[in-house]
Amino acid sequence: xxxxxxxxxxxxxxxxxxxxxxxxxxxxxxxxxxxxxxxxxxxxxxxxxxxxxxxxxxxxxxxxxxxxxxxxxxxxxxxxxxxxxxxxxxxxxxxxxxxxxxxxxxxxxxxxxxxxxxxxxxxxxxxxxxxxxxxxxxxxxxxxxxxxxxxxxxxxxxxxxxxxxxxxxxxxxxxxxxxxxxxxxxxxxxxxxxxxxxxxxx
Numbered sequence: 001x002x003x004x005x006x007x008x009x010x011x012x013x014x015x016x017x018x019x020x021x022x023x024x025x026x027x028x029x030x031x032x033x034x035x036x037x038x039x040x041x042x043x044x045x046x047x048x049x050x051x052x053x054x055x056x057x058x059x060x061x062x063x064x065x066x067x068x069x070x071x072x073x074x075x076x077x078x079x080x081x082x083x084x085x086x087x088x089x090x091x092x093x094x095x096x097x098x099x100x101x102x103x104x105x106x107x108x109x110x111x112x113x114x115x116x117x118x119x120x121x122x123x124x125x126x127x128x129x130x131x132x133x134x135x136x137x138x139x140x141x142x143x144x145x146x147x148x149x150x151x152x153x154x155x156x157x158x159x160x161x162x163x164x165x166x167x168x169x170x171x172x173x174x175x176x177x178x179x180x181x182x183x184x185x186x187x188x189x190x191x192x193x194x195x196x197x198x199x200x201x202x
Contacts, residue, residue: 028094031063031073037103039176044100044184051192080140087135094199100128103180105152107164122153122169124183130191132198141198150183
């Protein structure tokens with residue numbers, strides 16, 4: 001075989017390895033843990049895929065209990081060694097765990113002028129923690145809490161009324177679905193920004 005042919009074959013092999021490395025080197029496995037919700041099903045996992053892949057070359061796969069062809073996600077997902085071992089088994093570069101601990105509405109008295117009026121608000125809250133592991137560096141990039149709030153309704157009342165159960169502070173079932181859908185969007189945009197800061201954007 002001529003030397004130039006050998007060189008050409010080596011160049012093609014190196015290029016193929018580089019292409020394969022680029023295509024597999026940004027694989028992120030995402031597991032979202034969320035409590036049952038009264039108003040609707042959580043869509044944090046699918047929203048996160050949209051925001052994470054929109055401005056980077058991350059390839060995101062949602063992990064569920066029914067995902068075929070891969071080891072079961074570790075029960076003790078707070079243990080970093082378990083996450084790393086699982087991530088290596090599935091060939092991931094990053095493992096991301098989002099644990100939503102609460103998604104709720106709260107009624108609060110936000111303002112008060114004695115003998116004049118009260119201001120009550122209904123506020124939506126979504127909180128929890130997210131973890132991001134980088135397998136290429138064997139490193140936990142972050143384990144940080146999150147808490148986002150958004151005002152859903154408000155009302156001013158005369159001092160003598162002072163009724164936190166005023167009907168105007170309630171959200172109808174359809175409005176709850178719309179409201180929490182927007183709150184989840186805000187959360188996922190926030191988490192996607194944090195991932196890009198921690199993992200880099202390409």
